[in-house]
Every structure is written in structure tokens, then in C-alpha cells.
Amino acid sequence: MRIEKYSLLILFSFCALTMAAQETIQPKQMEDPSKGIIYNREFAMNFRLHTHGYSFGANVGTLQTYYRTKYWHIELGELKHAKEFRQSWDAPSSLNGRVSKAFKYGKQNNLFVLRGGIGAKRYFSEKAKHKGVAVGISYEAGATLGILKPYYLELQAGDGNRTYSARYTEDDAARFLDITKIHGASNWTKGFGHLSLLPGAHARFSVHFDWGAFDEYLKSFEGGIMVDAFSRKAPIMVDLPNVENNFLFLNLFLNLQFGKRW
Helix, strand or coil: CHHHHHHHHHHHHHHHHHHHHHHHHCCCCEEECCCEECCCEEEEEEEEEECCEEEEEEEEEEEEECCEEEEEEEEEEEECCCCCCEECCCCECCCCCCECCCEECCECEEEEEEEEEEEEEEECCHHHHHCCEEEEEEEEEEEEEEEEEECCEEEECCCCCCEEEECCCCCCHHHHCCHHHEEEECCCCCCHHHCEEEEEEEEEEEEEEEECCCCCEEEEEEEEEEEEEECCCCCCECCECCECCCCEEEEEEEEEEEEEEC
16 A cells, blocks of 8 residues: 555656656747747848849748748848859960959949848648648748949950959940950959949748747748849840840749747
8 A cells, every 4th residue: 555655656746747847848839829929029040042143131020920920021132144154264364474363254243132121921831839840931022222333354454464454334345345355353342432223122922941930949941933123124244145134033042041039
């Protein structure tokens, strides 16, 4: 009889400790499925790779319900023309035997983009409740500010004994486009004194996968489609045969997110 009492006491103690341990190590749970969860804010860093470039950004979100999050987004990246590519003669020049540096023939400007928008995530998967992979959609729209930075080349001077750094202008167009006079791209910092702005807008839609959708640490992956539209054609390239600048950029993208909820 005494052994049975001790056995029951040990069993109850073990159960109590187990329940206490679960409360300690489990993540914060829902207060009410109709209202949401204890976490009501999240912050995430983004790295987006798309068919015309890349971007880095950040999201600040509000968890409105268990299945819906509203967020504000900002990012900085670059859009590239489909016809631009790096090339180099890889041959010693007549100037001190130097090898020509890589450059992009016909490139006129770099197009950097600053995007700001409002979006939402909606989860459809019940696995979010069990720390599985939650599946949903994400959509966003907002403003885009294009920043045009002139692209500089090292060109051979008229005397043939030196080079000079120049951007594309109508006066220097013949030399800028004469590939035998190009000795490579200038330093990347060249051109920041001659920036110009190009306003526009953007929108995107994606399928969203979140590992542990309501854990403290956010880890997610997105794949989708996005579009940037500008007020006029973005002059990334010089007007050449079979090369046309556009005001509309349609991209497929992949996006990685890492962050935290509180």
C-alpha cells in the first residue's frame, strides 16, 4: 500500500514537471483564434533576386489575425537592361601596356530603384498552428523612385597617349561607342555628381512559404512576379540597332526573409 502511494506521488510529480516544462519551452500561443496571437509585430530583412537585377530591403509588419499580416516595405536595388553584359578585350593597350578593364558596351546609365509600399500576407495552411510550413500568398503595391547614375568609360584621348573618363553625351557619342577607343569602365563612384530621378510605381504578387509562421524567429521564402512602371523610358542603354529602352519592367523573383516577432 505504501509503495502504491509513493508510486502515485512520483507519477503526479512527473506529470506536473512535464506540464511546467512544456509551458516554459513552447512558443507563445494564441489568445483567441478569432483575434490573433500574442505576437503582434514582426521585422524582417529581405534579399530579392529577380530577372533584371536584385534588391535589399526590410519589412515592418502587424499581425492582425492568425492568418493575416499587414506590412510596410522599403528596399533599394538595381534594374538592368536585358541587352547589357560585361565584356573585355583582355589585351594590352598602347598605354603603358595595361590590359583593358571589363565594361558594358552601349550602357548609358545605371538605374537604381528605391521602392516603398504597403502589402499583406495571408496564410492558408493549417500547419501554421503546429510549427510546420505555412503556405499563403503575399501582395504589395507602392511607389518607385528611379535614380539614374551616368555610366563612365575610360576612353583613349585624341593624342593616343592617355585616357580620360567620360559619360555618354551627344558631343562624345562617336568616341563613346567606338569600341577600339574604350579602355574599360571607370571607377564605380564616377557619376554620383550627376544623378537624375525617374518616378514610377510597382506591384508584386507571390506565393509565400513560412517555416514556423508564428515562431519568434521569422524564416520565409517567396517566389512570384513583380512589375515596375516609370513615367518615361528608362535610358539605361544608348539607342542602338536592336536595343530599346523601356518604361515597364516585368520580373520573376525569389525572395528570402529573416527576422523576428515580438
